[in-house]
Amino acid sequence: MKIEPLDDRVLIKPLEAEEKTSGGIILPDAAKEKPQQGEVIAVGPGRTLDTGERAPVAVKKGDTVIFPKYGGDTVKIDDVEHRIVRESDILAILE
Amino acid sequence: MKIEPLDDRVLIKPLEAEEKTSGGIILPDAAKEKPQQGEVIAVGPGRTLDTGERAPVAVKKGDTVIFPKYGGDTVKIDDVEHRIVRESDILAILE
Amino acid sequence: MKIEPLDDRVLIKPLEAEEKTSGGIILPDAAKEKPQQGEVIAVGPGRTLDTGERAPVAVKKGDTVIFPKYGGDTVKIDDVEHRIVRESDILAILE
Amino acid sequence: MKIEPLDDRVLIKPLEAEEKTSGGIILPDAAKEKPQQGEVIAVGPGRTLDTGERAPVAVKKGDTVIFPKYGGDTVKIDDVEHRIVRESDILAILE
Amino acid sequence: MKIEPLDDRVLIKPLEAEEKTSGGIILPDAAKEKPQQGEVIAVGPGRTLDTGERAPVAVKKGDTVIFPKYGGDTVKIDDVEHRIVRESDILAILE
Amino acid sequence: MKIEPLDDRVLIKPLEAEEKTSGGIILPDAAKEKPQQGEVIAVGPGRTLDTGERAPVAVKKGDTVIFPKYGGDTVKIDDVEHRIVRESDILAILE
Amino acid sequence: MKIEPLDDRVLIKPLEAEEKTSGGIILPDAAKEKPQQGEVIAVGPGRTLDTGERAPVAVKKGDTVIFPKYGGDTVKIDDVEHRIVRESDILAILE
Numbered sequence: 003m004k005i006e007p008l009d010d011r012v013l014i015k016p017l018e019a020e021e022k023t024s025g026g027i028i029l030p031d032a033a034k035e036k037p038q039q040g041e042v043i044a045v046g047p048g049r050t051l052d053t054g055e056r057a058p059v060a061v062k063k064g065d066t067v068i069f070p071k072y073g074g075d076t077v078k079i080d081d082v083e084h085r086i087v088r089e090s091d092i093l094a095i096l097e
Numbered sequence: 098m099k100i101e102p103l104d105d106r107v108l109i110k111p112l113e114a115e116e117k118t119s120g121g122i123i124l125p126d127a128a129k130e131k132p133q134q135g136e137v138i139a140v141g142p143g144r145t146l147d148t149g150e151r152a153p154v155a156v157k158k159g160d161t162v163i164f165p166k167y168g169g170d171t172v173k174i175d176d177v178e179h180r181i182v183r184e185s186d187i188l189a190i191l192e
Numbered sequence: 193m194k195i196e197p198l199d200d201r202v203l204i205k206p207l208e209a210e211e212k213t214s215g216g217i218i219l220p221d222a223a224k225e226k227p228q229q230g231e232v233i234a235v236g237p238g239r240t241l242d243t244g245e246r247a248p249v250a251v252k253k254g255d256t257v258i259f260p261k262y263g264g265d266t267v268k269i270d271d272v273e274h275r276i277v278r279e280s281d282i283l284a285i286l287e
Numbered sequence: 288m289k290i291e292p293l294d295d296r297v298l299i300k301p302l303e304a305e306e307k308t309s310g311g312i313i314l315p316d317a318a319k320e321k322p323q324q325g326e327v328i329a330v331g332p333g334r335t336l337d338t339g340e341r342a343p344v345a346v347k348k349g350d351t352v353i354f355p356k357y358g359g360d361t362v363k364i365d366d367v368e369h370r371i372v373r374e375s376d377i378l379a380i381l382e
Numbered sequence: 383m384k385i386e387p388l389d390d391r392v393l394i395k396p397l398e399a400e401e402k403t404s405g406g407i408i409l410p411d412a413a414k415e416k417p418q419q420g421e422v423i424a425v426g427p428g429r430t431l432d433t434g435e436r437a438p439v440a441v442k443k444g445d446t447v448i449f450p451k452y453g454g455d456t457v458k459i460d461d462v463e464h465r466i467v468r469e470s471d472i473l474a475i476l477e
Numbered sequence: 478m479k480i481e482p483l484d485d486r487v488l489i490k491p492l493e494a495e496e497k498t499s500g501g502i503i504l505p506d507a508a509k510e511k512p513q514q515g516e517v518i519a520v521g522p523g524r525t526l527d528t529g530e531r532a533p534v535a536v537k538k539g540d541t542v543i544f545p546k547y548g549g550d551t552v553k554i555d556d557v558e559h560r561i562v563r564e565s566d567i568l569a570i571l572e
Numbered sequence: 573m574k575i576e577p578l579d580d581r582v583l584i585k586p587l588e589a590e591e592k593t594s595g596g597i598i599l600p601d602a603a604k605e606k607p608q609q610g611e612v613i614a615v616g617p618g619r620t621l622d623t624g625e626r627a628p629v630a631v632k633k634g635d636t637v638i639f640p641k642y643g644g645d646t647v648k649i650d651d652v653e654h655r656i657v658r659e660s661d662i663l664a665i666l667e
Contacts, residue, residue, distance in 0.1 A: 006189055008187050093656050101286075103250050103283060195380075483664055552664075
């Protein structure tokens with residue numbers, strides 16, 4: 003069974019806040035209002051443009067992304083909290 | 098007799114909150130602000146684009162969906178509370 | 193003499209709240225914030241799209257519809273309160 | 288001398304509130320928040336669409352219309368208060 | 383030297399409030415919230431549409447217009463207060 | 478070194494408030510809420526339309542413009558406060 | 573490892589506030605509400621237009637830009653606070 007996000011939504015598994023990425027980027031848990039890192043688990047088909055077509059989502063499954071700590075929705079999968087956010091709320095991809 | 102939602106609205110029969118899906122996704126009732134699962138009972142024709150055409154709705158009858166606990170409208174059918182929400186409020190499909 | 197709604201407005205004669213439809217749908221009067229049923233009496237030409245054309249209204253005279261208890265305007269015709277609401281506020285058609 | 292409304296504005300001469308139309312439609316003065324009847328005196332050229340063209344106004348000089356009691360602007364012509372409202376605020380035409 | 387308004391702005395020289403127009407239209411100064419009359423002194427090129435073209439302004443130099451008493455900006459020219467308002471705020475032309 | 482404004486922004490050097498222009502236009506400093514005069518120092522490429530093209534900015538370097546006293550941003554260049562405002566906030570050009 | 577901003581976002585490394593640029597532009601730290609200077613580190617692909625295409629971002633890696641002191645998000649890279657802001661929030665490029 004899997005979750006298939008709608009519209010331009012993205013399902014994200016947040017990384018532990020104390021985790022330090024290899025490139026030296028730290029997003030400490032103490033800084034509550036700071037953005038968070040996470041792994042993209044599933045991606046929606048993209049938002050519908052005025053032309054009726056879908057704008058492709060700029061992140062893909064497996065990407066590590068930075069996203070705001072608040073906003074979006076929370077769902078629990080196998081006892082782990084995941085986040086569903088809109089693509090437009092994701093700040094950046096870590097490569 | 099049946100209910101035919103208008104625009105991009107979707108009629109949903111909420112699943113019992115304590116129900117655990119086979120894939121291990123739990124959306125506990127205690128977490129009042131958490132999204133809810135439900136079964137899609139009927140789907141509107143989709144919202145009208147600026148071009149005058151309808152954008153097809155991304156969910157279909159029988160889908161299990163995750164949707165916000167609040168928002169939308171409530172109607173009672175055969176003594177069971179149902180929800181009418183807009184497609185854009187539905188977070189994801191469970192497959 | 194008749195009322196001809198403008199834009200995407202719809203003139204509705206509300207059904208008695210205690211009325212139970214044949215399909216078992218009840219919208220009790222006690223639940224003040226719940227949507228209401230009514231009969232469509234007259235329908236406007238539809239809203240003007242950016243292309244200058246009118247988007248046809250999805251309900252027609254004689255339809256039984258579900259619409260929000262509040263919002264829109266109230267006019268009295270032959271001592272009976274009617275409602276003028278926009279098409280986009282109507283939730284569903286009962287068939 | 289005459290008043291030529293701009294954009295999609297409509298100049299309306301309100302009917303006396305106690306006036307009862309032949310079809311039995313009453314909009315009593317006591318119900319302060321209720322819509323009002325009036326006669327259309329002059330009509331603007333319509334709002335400019337994104338295409339640069341004007342959307343024709345759906346009411347014409349001489350129409351009896353229902354419009355909200357509040358909103359729009361008031362001007363005095365020959366000691367009679369008139370109203371200037373936007374077309375989109377007019378609810379319906381009485382025929 | 384002259385003032386050339388930008389966008390869809392219009393430079394207006396307000397008429398004395400107690401002035402009564404020949405057609406019997408009075409906009410008394412006492413009614414502080416009432417619209418005002420004035421003479422159009424200069425007109426901008428019109429607002430830019432999404433197509434990149436300018437929508438022509440519906441008033442021209444010399445027109446007598448009715449406009450809201452508040453809103454827009456005030457500039458003093460030769461000791462006389464003038465108003466700069468957007469075309470969309472002007473209610474009507476007096477002819 | 479120079480400042481190159483982005484989008485439809487315009488860099489303005491405000492004129493001394495007590496300065497009287499030759500045409501008799503005064504914008505006294507005492508009237509704190511009144512618009513201000515200034516000289517255009519640099520102009521951005523214009524805002525991007527929905528078509529992807531830039532709408533040309535209606536003012537050019539050297540123009541004397543009237544702009545609101547508040548709003549926009551302030552930067553100090555050679556100890557003189559300058560303003561960065563959007564084209565849409567500029568009221569008029571003085572010629 | 574690098575950060576790849578999404579949409580029209582720009583990653584900026586703020587310059588020390590007391591730093592004086594060669595052209596005499598000072599943006600003192602004391603003036604808390606004043607805009608800030610910074611160096612562009614990475615640029616997103618641009619926002620998606622209604623046509624489905626991307627509007628190219630007007631700044632590039634290495635540019636020195638002026639941007640508002642507040643707004644956007646903060647991330648820490650190698651112990652240095654960086655900012656992620658939208659292109660539309662950047663005021664100007666210093667050349």
